[in-house]
Amino acid sequence: MTTSATASTHPRGLSTLFFTEMWERFSYYGMRALLVLFMTAATVEGNPGLGLDVSTAGAIYGLYTSLVYILALPGGWIADNLWGQRKAVWVGGWIIAAGHFTMAIPSTFTFFLGMSFIICGTGLLKPNVSTMVGSLYPEGGARRDAGFSIFYMGINLGAFFGPLVTGFLGEQNSWHWGFGAAGVGMVMGLIQYRLGADRLGDAGLLKTTQTPDQLAATSRKFFGGFFALIAAVVSFGYLVSTGVLPFSLAQVATVMGYSVLIIVALYFAYIWTVGGHTAEENKRMAVIFWLFLLVAVFWSGFEQAGTSLNLFARDLTDRMILGWEMPASYLQSVNALMIIIGAPIFGAIWVWLERRNANPSIPMKAGLGLIGLAAGFFVLAWGAANATSDSLVSPSWLVVTYFLHTVGELCLSPIGLSAITKLSPQRRVGQMMGIWFVGAALGNLFAGLVSGQLETMAPSDLFRTVAMITGAVGLGALALAPQIKKWAGGVR
Secondary structure, eight states: OOOHHHHHSOOTHHHHHHHHHHHHHHHHHHHHHHHHHHHHSOOOSSSOOOOOOHHHHHHHHHHHHHHHHHTHHHHHHHIIIIIOHHHHHHHHHHHHHHHHHHHTSSSHHHHHHHHHHHHHHHHHHHHHHHHHHHHTOTTOHHHHHHHHHHHHHHHHHHHHHHHHHHHHHHHHTOHHHHHHHHHHHHHHHHHHHHHTGGGGTTTTOOOOOOOHHHHHHHHHHHHHHHHHHHHHHHHHHHHHHTTSSOOOHHHHHHHHHHHHHHHHHHHHHHHHHHSOOOHHHHHHHHHHHHHHHHHHHHHHHHGGGGTHHHHHHHHHBOOEETTEEOOGGGGGGHHHHHHHHHHHHHHHHHHHHHHTTOOOOHHHHHHHHHHHHHHHHHHHHHHHHTOBTTBOBOTHHHHHHHHHHHHHHHHHGGGHHHHHHHHSOGGGHHHHHHHHHHHHHHHHHHHHHHHGGGGTSOHHHHHHHHHHHHHHHHHHHHHHHHHHHHHTTTOO
């Protein structure tokens, strides 16, 4: 007989996945904190960077962070059909580690090669470690929600400590030491993942009806096409970088962004017209499309933490503390710390409102998230208007901005995957989950492009423009929330 104490405990495998994700996020956010700083740093002796202009660095950042999310789609497919989630996480983690160690070698070629490894490895690891957490709780319910809350704490612990370690090594010693430290973190995560594998039970093991010969044939077909596509992308990138094709990286990123947006719109038009769904299902998928657009706008502002806000910290913020200059990348940890503190508070607020039948609807929370984001950029625009290279401003401007962005994130981000699973027709759940990832990818891509405008715009003008756009979209979302809520039917 199961006691209540036993029922309230969590599977032992949760600790294994908690630390795997913590170290992977340590490596990802640690490297991300250095990325734009390294690319825009001058090529001088001491600790040279790549010396790229802000527009090019922003485009590279946007392409990198968006591809991480896009490759989660084939990464999930590989796990579901060829390897199982457990193997996908293991292989993906080693590819990520190889990428960081490759970036630790000081050359332009190894820098971009390492980024390519990290993109592929994260596409394998990121979606599948979360899937394994869900597999530990086959009964679902509140216990699974509590397990995911613990798991997400690991994400933010890694995101908090990563920039502190890599920022100290990268900015105050060598950029490549910072990249290498990110790789060490990933290896530590993999070691404990392997040592704790026996705690996972059957979670993440491949479940398939295919024979070994059929599985091998499917694998050859998939990887043949995948590597052919990768070769085509690499070849195109090489031709652009060498000037054979007369395109800038910013132009490539812009075309990619609008192409993704058009493809998603055409996909929804297809399933609404000939998808064979009921009118109620079509309305609910219209809600998903609306959330996709709002999420893309939100992340296009929020993810400037790694670009324009990082450059503001480096160039226009007074970081002197008792004679010691704090690395600019340290401020990248503020958001993660505020998530750790704020997530339980917001969770309690939503529960309190739910008991009083006053919990905001899904579209209302999305609108509130955008308002929080806009408020943060208005604050930073105010601070930037008072900042010059000869008159630096206090880090408190960025701290307040990150606080408001965190409030926005806690309104919008937690509704995501849960809302998609509730709103999607049963046979479209996987596809709609992919749409959510594509929305995040699109937002990351445009975040890099927007930050590139610092090449020609004053920071205060850029931040004010972003604030006005995101604020206008947020107000529109709030105004339309009652109608969107009706389309969602009884889904809350």
